[in-house]
Amino acid sequence: MTADVPELTAHLGYWLRQVSNHVSHAFARRVAARDVTVAEWAMMRVLYSTQPVAPSQLADEMGMTRGAISKLADRLVAKSLVARQASSTDGRAQSLRLTPQGARMVPDLAALAEENEAECFAHLSSEDRATLRRILKEAVVRLDITTTPME
Amino acid sequence: MTADVPELTAHLGYWLRQVSNHVSHAFARRVAARDVTVAEWAMMRVLYSTQPVAPSQLADEMGMTRGAISKLADRLVAKSLVARQASSTDGRAQSLRLTPQGARMVPDLAALAEENEAECFAHLSSEDRATLRRILKEAVVRLDITTTPME
DNA sequence: TATTGTTATACTCTATAACTATA
DNA sequence: TATAGTTATAGAGTATAACAATA
Numbered sequence: 449m450t451a452d453v454p455e456l457t458a459h460l461g462y463w464l465r466q467v468s469n470h471v472s473h474a475f476a477r478r479v480a481a482r483d484v485t486v487a488e489w490a491m492m493r494v495l496y497s498t499q500p501v502a503p504s505q506l507a508d509e510m511g512m513t514r515g516a517i518s519k520l521a522d523r524l525v526a527k528s529l530v531a532r533q534a535s536s537t538d539g540r541a542q543s544l545r546l547t548p549q550g551a552r553m554v555p556d557l558a559a560l561a562e563e564n565e566a567e568c569f570a571h572l573s574s575e576d577r578a579t580l581r582r583i584l585k586e587a588v589v590r591l592d593i594t595t596t597p598m599e
Numbered sequence: 600m601t602a603d604v605p606e607l608t609a610h611l612g613y614w615l616r617q618v619s620n621h622v623s624h625a626f627a628r629r630v631a632a633r634d635v636t637v638a639e640w641a642m643m644r645v646l647y648s649t650q651p652v653a654p655s656q657l658a659d660e661m662g663m664t665r666g667a668i669s670k671l672a673d674r675l676v677a678k679s680l681v682a683r684q685a686s687s688t689d690g691r692a693q694s695l696r697l698t699p700q701g702a703r704m705v706p707d708l709a710a711l712a713e714e715n716e717a718e719c720f721a722h723l724s725s726e727d728r729a730t731l732r733r734i735l736k737e738a739v740v741r742l743d744i745t746t747t748p749m750e
Numbered sequence: 751t752a753t754t755g756t757t758a759t760a761c762t763c764t765a766t767a768a769c770t771a772t773a
Numbered sequence: 774t775a776t777a778g779t780t781a782t783a784g785a786g787t788a789t790a791a792c793a794a795t796a
Contacts, residue, residue, distance in 0.1 A: 497606070512764075522779090572737075591618070653754080
């Protein structure tokens with residue numbers, strides 16, 4: 449009997465993943481034209497508002513491990529978009545910030561994010577957009593999606 | 600000026616990704632107890648309904664390249680959950696199907712999918728669940744999310 | 751030549767764990 | 774010992790491209 453096994457499409461998780469993946473990939477293609485990945489953009493955007501910031505704080509804010517942050521920072525440093533700076537008071541501490549070149553790119557990348565958002569959700573009524581936002585935000589709160597992974 | 604650069608949280612894409620990632624990771628943890636990954640489960644579920652099936656057809660249905668299907672099938676074959684069979688009429692053609700062991704696992708994994716779905720979306724009203732489903736399904740249609748990637 | 755499938759290679763994203771330097 | 778950060782390693786997921794066998 450197959451009747452007792454629901455289709456993949458029976459789950460909200462399935463539809464969520466389809467749409468989310470599409471939106472992310474569409475955005476990835478856009479920023480690839482600037483030689484930047486989605487995760488790199490996210491870090492740059494956070495740095496743009498909160499600067500300079502310790503890698504460990506960034507890990508908390510972005511919900512990633514310190515190792516992942518370190519590797520991501522490496523890539524951005526190699527592209528001269530981010531700079532590391534040692535703390536003068538604590539020999540262990542580092543801080544990250546955008547280089548002038550990195551900072552200059554942020555508004556440009558933000559425009560691509562706007563473009564992507566517009567293109568992906570243009571077909572929704574403004575009411576549906578608001579509803580979708582409300583439901584997703586509620587889910588983030590209820591599912592407690594803010595915690596850094598295990599260390 | 601920072602005022603002209605919207606926060607990451609301004610975008611529906613951001614919230615979508617947060618929730619979608621959480622749901623997928625929660626499911627990944629569940630099926631990991633059965634030594635199966637999310638992509639492996641998806642292939643097993645499709646095979647359960649459509650069996651036997653050619654790798655190329657599976658690639659179309661799952662929106663993956665043939666190379667990716669081949670690699671995924673390799674893993675499932677190594678776990679004795681899927682079997683390859685050569686076509687008797689076309690020397691190039693292969694077909695994939697679940698082994699009896701693989702087929703027996705499907706209802707079990709499906710139960711984990713139900714569990715995950717319930718846990719992740721239990722907090723939503725049934726109206727919100729229906730609305731979310733409608734909006735996401737519409738998006739899949741409007742964004743034309745069905746096409747296989749480039750070959 | 752075109753098609754089916756596999757293999758080789760590469761890259762993103764992320765994790766865990768070991769390690770270094772400092773506190 | 775505890776903490777900050779980096780590095781090493783691994784693995785999922787996916788892509789592109791080259792390839793072998795067959796049609």
